[in-house]
Amino acid sequence: MTATLADVAARARVSPATVSRVLNGNYPVAAATRERVLRAVDELDYVLNGPASSLAAATSDLVGILVNDIADPFFGIIAGAAQGAIGEERGERGGREKLSVICNTGGSPERELTYLTLLQRQRAAAVIVTGGALEDPEHQAAVGAKLARLADAGTRIVLCGRPPLPGDSVAATLAFDNRGGARRLAEHVVGLGHRRIGYVAGPPERTTTRHRLEGHTAALEAAGIEAGRLVVHGSYDRRSGYDATVELLRHEPGLTAIVAANDTVALGVCAALRDRGRSVPDDVSVAGFGDLPFSADAVPGLTTVRLPLYAAGVRAGRLALGLAPVPPGGMATVQGELMVRASTAVPRA
Known part of the structure; x- marks a missing residue:
């Protein structure tokens, strides 16, 4: 049976109006309430009804890039390169520009799942998830299920700098060695x-x-x-x-x-x-x-x-938009290069 807005409201213990405000993003809602609503939306796999559903059936012009910490140059370089590649799509294809949004999780597994839920609700054209994964089977299963739902709805999934999830078959993966x-x-x-x-x-x-x-x-x-x-x-x-x-x-x-x-x-x-x-x-x-x-x-x-953070970010952006071929088997291993400089030397006798 298809879930309704009233079902979501009941599960989250809020009014239907509050659910609408959270999903539409047009009215301030307390963070704890928003998290509760999004969790209920996710658990019930709720999809907007009525006229909005016809719009939701197709992917939008939104691309989400998830990072642990945007202030960390590691993530900033990857995200910036991916955004640049995404911004070039219009000139290369003559299509509409994409809006790429940086989702800063702060390393929180709860925020990671929340952002994926929000991107699912917005029918994102693509999602790029960067950086190492949390080694928690329950969280990995939740992320895998979320990415599978996104992929089923037509969203391209790219993992950049992160190993593939167990049993993952929906993402193009660029894993650092x-x-x-x-x-x-x-x-x-x-x-x-x-x-x-x-x-x-x-x-x-x-x-x-x-x-x-x-x-x-x-x-x-x-x-x-x-x-x-x-x-x-x-x-x-x-x-x-x-x-x-x-x-x-x-x-x-x-x-x-x-x-x-x-x-x-x-x-x-x-x-x-x-x-x-x-x-x-x-x-x-x-x-x-x-x-x-x-x-x-x-x-x-x-x-x-x-x-090669910049090159990996560019490749991730192009993969997200279908401008680059998916690696054989869905995964490419990105090698590192040893850079020997003056901070290491032979130890004193």
Whole structure:
């Protein structure tokens, strides 16, 4: 039986008028109420009735780009490149311009699902989901179901910088080779002669964190070096790198190298070392991951793994609009490139 607006109102424990306000977006509604309404809409798979349904039957000119943190250059570069590619569609095809909207989840799984629900309600032409995924089976299943509903309604789905969901068959996926890049980076540090190597990882619940840590650990274990004892988890920000370095030095004052899960974290590592009178790389070598714009200009220049973020964003935008062929099997692995700079060196004797 098809759900009605009254059914949604009853499920969300609000009036039908409030449901309309949430769906139309033309009247302020409390955040908690909006979340409750959208959850009810999702659970009941509600579709607008009457004249609006004929409009909803076709996809709109809207493209949603989901990011964890738009202030993070990693996401900003990908999103900006995707928007640029989407904006070029009119000139390439002579069609209507698309409106691309950045949906900043703040890393919240609830906000991620809410944005997908809103984009479903708006019959988005395409959805691009960026960055690592939350390693929670229940959330992954919910996201997979949501993306399947979007795809069934004609929305193109692109995952950029994120591994495919279990059993996913609806998305075109551009997955970064985080394991391989992290392994090559650790092999470089080990090859310089370092044996006491700390690692500053990201949040443990994220796929990106696990994959990079697995690559790092594999390289150290292959060289006969214990890895697990000198690993500290935190956020993907500068403060996390600073605090983790303080903790690592407390456990192992004789560290000669620290590898960070991304370049922003590596800046915090360098700051903590500097505040403790340790020179980079003379006393401690430091490496990051991502090759963000500031990495080459840091002093010393940061050894890192370059991810082609801009190119990946452009490709994601073109995939979202059907301007680029879907990779064989639906997924392409995007390789990173080791960038050796002055922040890593042979350890002192």
